[in-house]
Amino acid sequence: MYLLSGENITCGYSSIDILSNCTIGVKRGQIASIVGPNGAGKSTAMKAIFGLLGIRKGKIFLDGEDITNLQPQERVLKGMGFVPQTNNIFPSLSVQENLEMGAFIQAKNCENMLNYIYELFPILRDKRYQQAGELSGGQRQQVAVGRALMTSPKVLMLDEPSAGVSPIVMEGIFKKIKEIANQGTAILMVEQNAKQALTISDLGFVLNQGKNLFTDTGKSLLDNKEVRQAFLGG
């Protein structure tokens, strides 16, 4: 039983279908990755599940509830967090203001969540009064993830969290993602670095040309000869 799932989704831009009859989901407290070649529809799937893109067929469920017709903001209130691939921070706001904006939609005080995020990403505490736009790529990514975590979502969606950062920083990001999942937040992410992503994933979805090609545990996908040869470089 998935916590968040998009079932049999068909969607796309203008009249062209990017995804056809595609099913993606993540279970409570687990990590799920969507991998596949360029143009497979990975980011489109994320947008469709978060409601940034209308879907033509299929349904989206969160915790058993049909959320297909909800606006993205309403999905945030229901317990979803989304980190876009690019433009995912407010560059002229300070780090702390970025995090506060993440909690904007909530009426309650965000003091506890701020502390939790500063413990998760200690570097952000040191730089909390600095403009987020002045930070390095890896630190920006931490701000972006922190912002999405401010509403304490049940499930966090990450679109290419390692895009544009060095391999060392990437390693750190994956470690943090694992830590967040261990705290009980389910994670659904899209990744270019399929190998690393599948290593930490409980479940993996291999997409190709908008269709589910393989769906299996991260480990068995890594062991799958066909997947290895086609997408992981042997």
Add this chain to the structure above:
Amino acid sequence: MDFLNGITLIANYIIIPGLTYGSQLALGALGITIIYTVLRFSNFAHGEFMSFGTMTSILLTWLFSNLGIKLGIFPTAILVLPIAILITIFYCLIIDKFVFKFYRQQKSKSVITLIVSIGVMFFSGGLIRFIIGPGDKNFFDGERFILKAKTFKALTGLNEGLAIKTTQGVTIILTILLVFLLFWFLNKTKTGKSMRAYSDNQELALLSGINPEKVVLITWIITGTLACVAGTLYGLDKSYKPFTYLHLVLPIFAAAIVGGVGNPVGAIIGGFVIAFSELFITFAYKKIFYYLLPYEIVPNGLLQILSTDYKIAVSFIILVLVLLIKPTGIYKGKVI
């Protein structure tokens, strides 16, 4: 003594008027900068919004004077300012609802909205002249001077007098107050921060649950307030004539661009840069040289770099120089 006389002369003819005019430009430029960063277009109708605010202040001043309500030594316009601000905000919101909202929903390019704003400018100008007429209106009342030149001379024993008009004092104090309030709002309140967030990254602001309609509403409330105050202060200081405000929009734009469009601090600095440049370049220095140099070597001319008729040209020269040398402005703003 001659040196002190020279300083007093500069203070009287350049520094005090410069601070006043600079404050008025700064308030205007702030309005333009805020519309530009949040709604993403250059609002050429801002001068007419200022004119509308001034017209409202004048009509209310007349009404209050007829009712016999006055504010002692201060101009009645200050008393009616809060009501005039509310009416100006209301006008801005109506224009937004019937004009700008459509282009926002169409996600029009900012240059299209700019042209629309020119339409709004002509419409508003026409409406204003229809209501109050194109003539000169002086609506200043109360005590004219805070410090009279005569009093200053008697106090200091200098030849030159230093006069501070009530309107000048009121302008500078109100500007400081308003700018302080604006910065407090933008940097310390949740709503202010959400406005900055919206101007930074609209899509992410939407994802964070920031309501764009509310941001737009607050933007117009701020713009209407700034426009009404800036316009009324300018009108009080120099007398009100609708056509003046059509020209006023140009130095205001120059101020916003010189300071760095999109940067509120830049708008304020830009306002003062433009105001002081205009005054320094069009001032006749002859008298100052009489005080500072031996009588024989002072030339006969007025020693004026440019005639005051070229005031507007000064702001344009600065504008062109800034756009050529440092297009982002003094403070790094967005390049238009």
